[in-house]
Amino acid sequence: MGKITIxxxxxxxxxxxGTVSMTLNNSPKISEATKKNVMEIxxxxxxxxxxxxxxxxxxxxxxxxFIAPGFVNPFFGEVAEALQATVEEKNNSLMFGISNDSxxxxxKLIDQFLDRGVDGLIIIPAExxxxxxxxxxxxxxxxxxxxxxxxxxxxxxxxxVMADLASGSYELTRxxxxxxxxxxxxxxxxxxxxxxxxxxxxxxRAFDEVGLPFDESRVIISDGMSYEGGYAAIDRIFDERKPDxxxxxxxxxxxxxxxxxxxxxxxxxxxxxxxxxxDISIASIQETPLTTVAQPIRPMCMAAVEKLFDMIAxxxxxAAVEKLPVRVQHRNSSRM
Amino acid sequence: MGKITIxxxxxxxxxxxGTVSMTLNNSPKISEATKKNVMEIxxxxxxxxxxxxxxxxxxxxxxxxFIAPGFVNPFFGEVAEALQATVEEKNNSLMFGISNDSxxxxxKLIDQFLDRGVDGLIIIPAExxxxxxxxxxxxxxxxxxxxxxxxxxxxxxxxxVMADLASGSYELTRxxxxxxxxxxxxxxxxxxxxxxxxxxxxxxRAFDEVGLPFDESRVIISDGMSYEGGYAAIDRIFDERKPDxxxxxxxxxxxxxxxxxxxxxxxxxxxxxxxxxxDISIASIQETPLTTVAQPIRPMCMAAVEKLFDMIAxxxxxAAVEKLPVRVQHRNSSRM
DNA sequence: AACCTCCATTGAACCGTTTCAATCATGATT
DNA sequence: AATCATGATTGAAACGGTTCAATGGAGGTT
Numbered sequence: 001m002g003k004i005t006i007x008x009x010x011x012x013x014x015x016x017x018g019t020v021s022m023t024l025n026n027s028p029k030i031s032e033a034t035k036k037n038v039m040e041i042x043x044x045x046x047x048x049x050x051x052x053x054x055x056x057x058x059x060x061x062x063x064x065x066f067i068a069p070g071f072v073n074p075f076f077g078e079v080a081e082a083l084q085a086t087v088e089e090k091n092n093s094l095m096f097g098i099s100n101d102s103x104x105x106x107x108k109l110i111d112q113f114l115d116r117g118v119d120g121l122i123i124i125p126a127e128x129x130x131x132x133x134x135x136x137x138x139x140x141x142x143x144x145x146x147x148x149x150x151x152x153x154x155x156x157x158x159x160x161v162m163a164d165l166a167s168g169s170y171e172l173t174r175x176x177x178x179x180x181x182x183x184x185x186x187x188x189x190x191x192x193x194x195x196x197x198x199x200x201x202x203x204x205r206a207f208d209e210v211g212l213p214f215d216e217s218r219v220i221i222s223d224g225m226s227y228e229g230g231y232a233a234i235d236r237i238f239d240e241r242k243p244d245x246x247x248x249x250x251x252x253x254x255x256x257x258x259x260x261x262x263x264x265x266x267x268x269x270x271x272x273x274x275x276x277x278x279d280i281s282i283a284s285i286q287e288t289p290l291t292t293v294a295q296p297i298r299p300m301c302m303a304a305v306e307k308l309f310d311m312i313a314x315x316x317x318x319a320a321v322e323k324l325p326v327r328v329q330h331r332n333s334s335r336m
Numbered sequence: 337m338g339k340i341t342i343x344x345x346x347x348x349x350x351x352x353x354g355t356v357s358m359t360l361n362n363s364p365k366i367s368e369a370t371k372k373n374v375m376e377i378x379x380x381x382x383x384x385x386x387x388x389x390x391x392x393x394x395x396x397x398x399x400x401x402f403i404a405p406g407f408v409n410p411f412f413g414e415v416a417e418a419l420q421a422t423v424e425e426k427n428n429s430l431m432f433g434i435s436n437d438s439x440x441x442x443x444k445l446i447d448q449f450l451d452r453g454v455d456g457l458i459i460i461p462a463e464x465x466x467x468x469x470x471x472x473x474x475x476x477x478x479x480x481x482x483x484x485x486x487x488x489x490x491x492x493x494x495x496x497v498m499a500d501l502a503s504g505s506y507e508l509t510r511x512x513x514x515x516x517x518x519x520x521x522x523x524x525x526x527x528x529x530x531x532x533x534x535x536x537x538x539x540x541r542a543f544d545e546v547g548l549p550f551d552e553s554r555v556i557i558s559d560g561m562s563y564e565g566g567y568a569a570i571d572r573i574f575d576e577r578k579p580d581x582x583x584x585x586x587x588x589x590x591x592x593x594x595x596x597x598x599x600x601x602x603x604x605x606x607x608x609x610x611x612x613x614x615d616i617s618i619a620s621i622q623e624t625p626l627t628t629v630a631q632p633i634r635p636m637c638m639a640a641v642e643k644l645f646d647m648i649a650x651x652x653x654x655a656a657v658e659k660l661p662v663r664v665q666h667r668n669s670s671r672m
Numbered sequence: 673a674a675c676c677t678c679c680a681t682t683g684a685a686c687c688g689t690t691t692c693a694a695t696c697a698t699g700a701t702t
Numbered sequence: 703a704a705t706c707a708t709g710a711t712t713g714a715a716a717c718g719g720t721t722c723a724a725t726g727g728a729g730g731t732t
Binding site: 003005006007017018021022024025049050052053054055056057058 | 687688689690691692
């Protein structure tokens, strides 16, 4: 028994193939009576349109590609979840790839996605200090629909939706200063990368506006923006630096910082205030609930998808970095 | 300027479209000289095969669908990551959907995936007590390639790759008994669901084999297999039940259990031993590192993908539940 | 020189939709 | 009764690959 095609339906319903097709697409040109008749046959035969033929005809796969650095940091899992829900509402599918923060891997994934015919791409840029962006640049020059999420590549401030982390960082730092903390530091990755430079910028601005001297030594460059990274950073700098306020670049790292401080017998927040960024769901349920800057995940995903679909629809979307407001979430890991 | 098609390449190379196609597919029937010539033109024109036409011709999208309950529990994020890597090695893409533990949503996602023409499905069953499985049953009867991962639906013990959680549970319980714990309980979801019944089974067997009486009150049925769920369960049963050993059904819940116990001033593991399941990456980096049963995520994903591709290739894969060995990971949350 | 083999290449059928100009049917208008 | 307008339906082209039977050509054998 062969596959049931639109022809079989047409034959059995006594209409042309075109009529069946238009019925399935709910075209207003087909009379209700005919539609009803055709749909009955469709039902009876259990007919289902061939997705390959359909994509071929339409030149669209109604699917988009999503690239994230990975799911070790649950923040990205939460983004993936929100993104999937948003894309699904538009009756599209989401394919995903994991870059492991390597721009090279990212390029490979993009290539794969293009070979699969995705209609557009949503990319969380890899935190890669020396990214090779030739491929992305080529796609941008061809105006292939592509939106950067949560950050962007410094050279390419196009079509981006992210959180206003600079403001979040600023506000958080101000609150640390107001709480009377004197020796505040930030533990971050390379300032060459947007996710870090934004946070550093806000951090610095807080001192400037309060009129406090800013010393570069407040900025601790570390690598490994993970629990282990935070743990190791404390080992390396705490005894010498003796901070009473620590901003870690994300919640996972902040948790590592707290873990190491506690194991050294330091009290939080009495001795040291700690805060992170992202507000991942475990941040609030730690033994010491974490003060953090909450990224508006849902709104960001919705805005990114909106932007992407506008581009796919051929609208002329101006290249812009859209920064959504954040919320500073005070919890027990910092003094007020 | 129109799209560059295989015809353009053929014309410029002075060969037929068939030759170009076979060259691109690296057919041994084409001479090396011709291939080289054709590839040069391909390069020059920047030609790229149309993925839609290709899928259409081949009746394959080289993509598979993956359904997970969500990423709130990072365990699923880790599975997704491993799965993606495995699928990518096979030059296929992974689409994903999130069921939120609703079989209804799962069915909807499956439908969507079928409409997109995925070659197969990998499903982490929803923890839904009254699932409507008609659609899945239909697909199974059509022998559509489909593999269940980490668990299966009780009525449908087909094509499954999971961890041997019963053994893990057994071993863990034995170690609790050996450590001299007297009042051991397990906090679990509905025993109607495989992920829970497996763990309960192993738990029970440990008592049986040691010759200890087993009392049903050792099994605490709870809902919400999350941090909050664990927290709430302790609130509800601890004072009355006074356990000295607690198995939580997964690591997130175990963390909730620990969180609540500590806030009550109970010492872990001195007063109470706690263990979880999954060995998610944060389990080891908690303030009190968690004793847990590690699921072999990578091997499970590899086995599942292998199975699925065999099915897609038309091989006759016997329906079977494959259980991979687990490893009990002892850490500080339990006495030895 | 005629015949045979073998390998490389060709060319056309095929896949299952969508789309749209052309046709047909119906009822209204003169 | 002839003409027109409107709306429903048809039929065939188009999409861009893959595949394979048929063809062509070069080299070897008799």
